[in-house]
Every structure is written in C-alpha cells, then in structure tokens.
Amino acid sequence: MFQQSKIRFARPVLLCMCLMFAGALAHAQEAGGDLVGGAGIFRPKNPDAKRTGNGNRPARPRMTPAEIEEKYQDAISDGNDARDARKFATAESSYRAAINLKPHDALAFYGLGNIYVDQRRWDNAEEAYRKALDFAATNPDVLTALSLVLVQPRSGASNAKRLTDAEYLARRATQLQPNNAMAFDQLGAAMIARGIFNSDTEAALRHSVELDPTFLVAKVHLARLLRHTNRSAEADPIYRSAIEQAKDASTLVLIADAMQSEQSYPDSEPVLRRALSLDARNPGALFLMGRLFSAVGKYAEAEPFLKSAIEVSPKSFLPRIILGRAYLGLARYDDAFKAYDQAVDLASEADRKQLAGAFGFAGVGDGYMKADRPKDAMRAYSRGLQIDPNNAELQAKIAAARAKATN
Secondary structure (H helix, E strand, O other), rough: OOOOOOOOOOOOOOOOOOOOOOOOOOOOOOOOOOOOOOOOOOOOHHHHHHHHOOOOOOOOOOOHHHHHHHHHHHHHHHHHHHHHHHOOOHHHHHHHHHHHHOOHHHHHHHHHHHHHHOOOOOOHHHHHHHHHOOOOOHHHHHHHHHHHHHOOOOOOOHHHHHHHEEEEEEEEHHHHOOHHHHHHHHHHHHHHHHOOOHHHHHHHHHHHHHHHOOOOOHHHHHHHHHHHHOOHHHHHHHHHHHHHHHHOHHHHHHHHHHHHHHOOOHHHHHHHHHHHOOOOOOHHHHHHHHHHHHHOOOHHHHHHHHHHHHHOOOOOOOHHHHHHHHHHHOHHHHHHHHHHHHHHOOOOOHHHHHHHHOOOOOEEEEEEEOOOOHHHHHHHHHHHHHHHOOOHHHHHHHHHHHHHHHH
8 A cells, every 4th residue: 555645546447349339436346437358447436534623723834744745635536526526627636736736646536436436538638647656656457547548458559569558567467465355356357358268367357256255356357257268157156146146236247247248238237227226327337337328229219328428528539439339320420420520629649540430430421321411421531531531432432522512
C-alpha cells in the first residue's frame, strides 16, 4: 500500500467481452461500464479520504503543509461523492483540484482514472493510471488497474503491445502479492485478451478462485475459458452459480457481458433486467441492453437504453456509436448523423476513422442516397472525409452524390 499517499485500493471487479464495443458502489466488489475484447473493466472503490468538516476555512495566499493536506483530503472526498452520484464532470474537477494541491501524490490520479473507467474513456484512464504508477510503482493494485485498462482494445497498431504490457503488469502484481486473487484473475483475463486459452490461463484463474472462493469475477472468467475450450458441461454450472450468488448489479453486468461475448444475447437479457431492477442507472447494464437489442435487430428497443447510458455518461463514446447504428437500422438518417457527429469529439484519434465508415458517416450518406436525398448525402460523406481525408471511397461517393444532385 502507499504510505506517503495513504491509499487503500479495493479489489476491483473485472468484466469480460469480445465485441468491438462495450456502477454503483457495491460493498467490497464493484464493476461498471462496458466490456470490450475479451478481458475486463473494473470499478474500484473510491480512494480513502477524510473530510475535515471545516467548510469555513479562510483562504490564505500560502498554506502550511497541514492546510494543504486538509484541502487535499476534502477535494478527494468531494470527488468520491460526485463519482458515486455519477456527476462525472464535478468529480473530475474535484480530483484535478486535488492534483493541483499535491501533484506528486498517486491518490488523486487513481481517483481520476476511476471516473474515466466509469465513462469508458480508455485513453484518459490509461494516462491517469500511468501517473498513479509513477508515484506508486510497486503497488499491486495500481499495476492491476492499469492492466485492466490496457486490455480494452482500441483502434490502431499498438493493441498487441498494450495486451503484452497488460499481461506483464498483472504478472508483476502476482509476484509482488502472491495472495492477491484479483491480480491472478487479471493475469488470466489479460491472457484471454491475447487469445491465450491454455492450461496456464486456466491455472491463473483457478488459483484466483482458490485464493478467494467468493470472488465471482474469477469464476465468470473461468467459465468463459471453459466454454471457449468446448467444456460447456463444466462452464454452465459455474455461470448458474454466479448468477445465483450475485447480490449487486455490477456482478450481474459482468455475467451478462460474458454471455454477450459468446454471442448468447438472449441469455443475457434476464440477467441485465435483474441488474437494472437493482440499479436502474447502471451505465454498464444500460449499455449492454442497448447493445443486445441492436445486435438482434430490435433497434427501436435499443434506443431508450442507449440514450439513458449517454445521459448517465455523457462523455462516453461507445454508446453513441451503437445508437448511430440503431438509427441507421431504423432509417432515421438525420438522427444517425447527429449521433455520429456528437461522437467525433469524444473519439480517440485512432477511433475517429471508424466514424467515417459504413457504420458511420458513409453509412448515413448511403442511407440518404437511398432516400433520394443526394445533397444530404454529400454533407454526410463530406463530414466523413473531414475525419479521414485520405479515404478514396468517400471521395468517390461525394462525386456520385454531386452528380445525382445536379441531374
């Protein structure tokens, strides 16, 4: 643990999924958000902070170390409260205020990473956790947190290195703390993300379960591995047991996400509905329900869940992508254009290019062309070309739309 920063990191809950896209605090375990690519997301417990209760503390041009510590703890506590209320912008401001007070302390950077994870802002979360690691290089929980973020696939050529680094970080955490069930589970999850479904992966997950038989996350990851290796007879009882034992929405989200990663969308619906009955604004449950209905072509049913997910996490990129896809399926091209346009500023540089494609502005333009709206198609294609200036296909589509508009 950190001595200087006095940080205590709670055991995260890991989530697993393998599609291109992807929580309320729950006692000692918590998970939230969406899952991507076969390994997991977590929502760690808030960092410890002791509120001073001194709201009338006078402002001074120069503060003593004790006053700095007092304001720092208050800022962390404010960030924790805002995060739990899912007021992410407020939480971010509070954690950044703490960083300004103590820029070389890991606590605030860890809190900042937490809220980025809640919103599926992987690049920002990675940057924040790397900063935390700078000031806590041998803390197993920080190593595992960064590993968890790195297994979330992102567009670009560096995914292979990220996944290799994720495995290294998790393995290092197990070496530093050999009794850490979460670290061994994340090691297995990182290996799954790399496509390694072998006896070593199974051994890591089984050891996690041995270290903590109540750790449902590791059991779900183990069940996924067993199904992948054609051992459904072993996997199915583990899934059923996990569903029965789950007491919070976040663990149910984990289970549903694992089901969706195996294309078992109908099986995930009752699990997600139970999760939403426990926490109606759980962003992971809302997103996965929207993804479920979009995946099976029930786009009208997907829309309200995805819009609610965006309302809870307004800076989240992924729900907007699937919402745009749902609007394409409903032939609501103006709405699709708006959804994709709002996603542009939320996308990483690597992710922006996908917004130019068939499930982006090119798809919107194609829809406008089918609806005999060539001028609107030109607008959509041109927006895609702004994002991906070297896209020859979009250039050709613009020429075709222009020709149709002038006829």
